[in-house]
Amino acid sequence: MIVCVAVVGHQSFTEADDALKLHHIVHCSLDVVDERVNNPKKSGPTLNETFLGLLYPTENYKVYGYLTNTKVKFILVTTDLDVRDVDVRNFFRRFHAAYVDAVSNPFHVPGKKITSRTFAERVSNIVKSFGLSST
Amino acid sequence: MGREVSESCIDSLLTEMVSSYCNHFYANKPELAARRIEAIGYQVGHQLSERYTMERPRFSDHLEAIKFICKDFWSELFKKQIDNLKTNHRGTFVLQDNRFRWLARMSLDPTADDAVPQDPADFAESKAAQAMSMYLYFPCGIIRGALSNLGIPCAVSADISNLPACSFVVRIKA
Numbered sequence: 001m002i003v004c005v006a007v008v009g010h011q012s013f014t015e016a017d018d019a020l021k022l023h024h025i026v027h028c029s030l031d032v033v034d035e036r037v038n039n040p041k042k043s044g045p046t047l048n049e050t051f052l053g054l055l056y057p058t059e060n061y062k063v064y065g066y067l068t069n070t071k072v073k074f075i076l077v078t079t080d081l082d083v084r085d086v087d088v089r090n091f092f093r094r095f096h097a098a099y100v101d102a103v104s105n106p107f108h109v110p111g112k113k114i115t116s117r118t119f120a121e122r123v124s125n126i127v128k129s130f131g132l133s134s135t
Numbered sequence: 136m137g138r139e140v141s142e143s144c145i146d147s148l149l150t151e152m153v154s155s156y157c158n159h160f161y162a163n164k165p166e167l168a169a170r171r172i173e174a175i176g177y178q179v180g181h182q183l184s185e186r187y188t189m190e191r192p193r194f195s196d197h198l199e200a201i202k203f204i205c206k207d208f209w210s211e212l213f214k215k216q217i218d219n220l221k222t223n224h225r226g227t228f229v230l231q232d233n234r235f236r237w238l239a240r241m242s243l244d245p246t247a248d249d250a251v252p253q254d255p256a257d258f259a260e261s262k263a264a265q266a267m268s269m270y271l272y273f274p275c276g277i278i279r280g281a282l283s284n285l286g287i288p289c290a291v292s293a294d295i296s297n298l299p300a301c302s303f304v305v306r307i308k309a
Contacts, residue, residue, distance in 0.1 A: 069188035070284045096189055104182045 066092040074099070091130050098122040149237060153269050165265075169272045176276020177283070184281035187211050197307060200285045201228050208281060218300075226307040229294075230278075235301035237270060267295060278303055 066074040074095055076088065102108065102119035153172065161168035187208055194200045205217035209232070219231040271293035279291045287307055294302040 067193070068185075069191060069193050070185055071286060072185075093190075100186045100189055103185050106178075110178075110181060 066096070068096065072099070087130065091126060094126045095123065098126065146237070146240065149270065149273060152273070157269055165269070169269065172269070172272040173276035173279070176273040177280035178276075179273075180277035180280025180282075181284045182280075183212070183277065184208070184284040188285070194285060197226075197287055198222075200282060200287055201230075201305065203285075204278060204281060205230055212277070226309065228305040228307075229302050230305065231300055231302045233300045235274075235299065237274065238267065238295070238299060238301060241267060241270070264295065268293065271295065271301070275303060278305065 066076075068074075074092060076091065098119055099114075101122075102114050102116050103110070105116060108114065108116070152175070153168075156168040156171055157165060161171065188203070191203075191207075194203060201220070201222075205220050209215065209217050213232070213236045215232075215236075217230045218233045219229075221229040221231070275291040275293050279289060282289050282291075282305065289305050289307045291306075292304050294304060
């Protein structure tokens with residue numbers, strides 16, 4: 001079950017800040033799913049070679065990261081223990097498409113929080129269908 | 136991908152945008168109008184680059200990003216690629232489009248009092264060139280917005296001394 005999905009802009013964080021930021025992000029993130037606390041990260045696929053660096057390790061959760069060409073990071077936190085790589089990639093692909101549409105809104109100010117309800121609904125749908133394909 | 140609009144709508148929109156800003160909002164203040172139009176282009180380029188880099192692997196260096204602008208980005212916008220790319224290997228790139236789509240239908244009125252000078256050196260100074268250059272702030276802004284979203288701050292200017300070819304000069308900020 002996905003507990004949290006977050007979009008992070010292009011400032012870069014140091015290792016130590018990451019956990020705190022992630023907490024912060026978790027608490028302020030999209031109104032999509034309930035949030036709990038942090039997690040161990042089980043590396044994140046990005047569009048290209050490198051995985052995102054190790055996030056703060058914790059017991060029950062998995063955190064996936066995705067980095068776009070424009071230095072925007074998507075963070076996915078899940079409690080599923082056996083998540084297939086292809087599912088996560090699929091998830092991020094659809095999420096990226098929704099993000100691009102939300103950002104193309106002329107009333108959206110780059111760098112500020114996305115407030116579009118359509119975006120929230122689309123993400124909600126993507127999240128809901130995440131578990132289904134992995135059975 | 137997504138919905139489409141006819142090209143004549145885009146042409147009309149651009150014409151009206153330049154006309155509104157030059158003659159209405161910032162009448163007699165062409166520098167302000169130019170800056171505003173360029174800023175609109177910047178936002179558009181920013182958003183378009185987000186969309187067109189979606190499925191691609193990340194760029195390893197500036198040259199890759201510029202090549203992306205010349206090929207895929209330009210194809211998405213203008214259905215053709217940049218015809219010629221030059222660089223001085225020190226942060227300046229010249230992107231030449233031999234028949235820039237948004238200038239393709241512009242005529243230079245030969246019956247006007249100050250007729251269009253044929254000599255390129257004079258042309259650059261003429262009012263015709265100045266009028267035409269207002270239409271180039273928007274594409275310059277688009278290029279600047281796209282590159283800056285890819286992490287490359289730069290300044291972009293246009294050069295129309297060689298119509299119908301149009302060159303965009305990109306200077307990457309150190």
